[in-house]
Amino acid sequence: MEGPEGGAAVSAVGFGVRGPRGWVFRGVDIDAAPGSLVAVEGPSGSGRTCLLLALTGRMRSAEGTATVAGSRLPKQLSAVRRVSALAHVPGVTDLDPALTVAEHIRERALLQRRFDGSLRGLLRGVLRPRSARRAEARHRTDAALAAAGLDLDALPKGPRTAVRDLERVEALRLSLALALAGEPLVIAVDDTDLKLADTERAEVWAQLRAVAAAGTTVVAVCSRAPDDADVVVSTAPARPTAVTATPTPTDKEAADALAEAGRA
Template sequence: MDSTPRGAAVTAAGFGVKGPRGWAFRSIDIAAAPGSLIAVQGPSGSGRTCLLLALTGRMKSAEGTAEVAGLPLPKKIAAVRSVTALAHVPGVAELDPALTVGEHLRERALLQGRFGGSLRALLRPRRERRAEARALVDAALEAAGLDLESLPKGIRTSVRDLERLEALRLSVALALIGGPRLLAVDDTDLKLSDDERRQVWAMLRALAAAGTTVLAVCSEPPEGGEEAEDVVLVRTGRSGAAPDGAASDGAAQSTSVQSTSVQSTSVRNAAAQNAAVQNEMDDDEEGAADALAETGRA
């Protein structure tokens, strides 16, 4: 493990994940320093979520190499999970619409206190443990930009009553309670207005600037695109796929950000966008489910 106190360095070379129905993604190269904002851009079905899950130790890779905080994947996959956290990942890290904001926060703080600390920490007086939990929650809410007083019923607001941006902020806050070195956020700009997207990227940039490495899946890159000096941009896309579902050596897209070459070979054949292929793998969430099932983590 590297000696960076907060953010985790992320590197990958020829990285790929394959499920029962073919490649989710392959040939991904990344070099991001601790505290970087990594934006994974691509259309639905291009392996964005699979890449996010693989780099956080939730999915086994099939080719290439990758390291997170100096921990090689998949050899140290459990250790990688311990220094990373997921937010807003459909089917994997979701909010329960039946619970309130306060119930979510209390549950996460309880889990963090029970399993996230040392035995010595568990033996401290209850008052000290409660004060520490409140401090963790308050810091996470502030970092995520979620103002409880602005919610319809404050901390008693049900998740089902949250706006999309509020739900995303809550999901990020819950993930931050664990103090991850790498925070991975899925669907950062899904169904958000232009102003809401700007708010989300401002939040993620602030988290990265404070030291936490952020990996964010998006349909469109943050303002500045490839020219943004504070963003490492990774693109996923579609390329040739064999009839049996195996990916071909389609053309790779590439970009350079902060002297970092990031290129990706996509996993679908643009000419095969018919019902048969969509039944094989309609989107990246389905690909993620396939690969998770194969590794016994579904």
């Protein structure tokens, strides 16, 4: 179900993913309205990233069901992938440290124009004047950067700043902007508070809250959920709330699951 601002409802009942060595997570129940900020809380290695990948159609579930924007998982993986995006997911959306911010943005715009949308939309785009296509691309890029809170002029070398020279929060904002450029209904963000100071953590959550308030449903992994999250699920086995993961996956299982996501 789509919300009035373009977000999507996300729900799950008894949702689980099984890897080669056992359950990565299982028993997940979620009920999030369109435009919600959903915090997936738990320690590293408890299946948090795999839950994000499964909810966005990048990983096939083994039990239970989930519904994203009206499409059911695991049967409609491709439909869910079309309306969702990933940001800041290690091993899946890694930024190239040698490329500049501007190069990442240009690359994303090219991929967006070539692979996103319907065939009819692509044909319409080809027939439109080049100036109109460029203006639309700039508008979408500017809107995504604003939504992610990334000010290019404030970077050390502006758009020519290399990714390796970005602060941790700036890199997260860039990854978020690249994902938002596709105008997804749902965006999944990994490691939102990894190695961040309290002030930085508060800054990131405020930005994600703004993204959700603008209509995009946000599902974000964290070690500690913010007080203002609309929905909190936990993958910590010692404190099962909305999510129970048994057993905690090993590093090998997590690597296998990420490899499977890359093939999806």
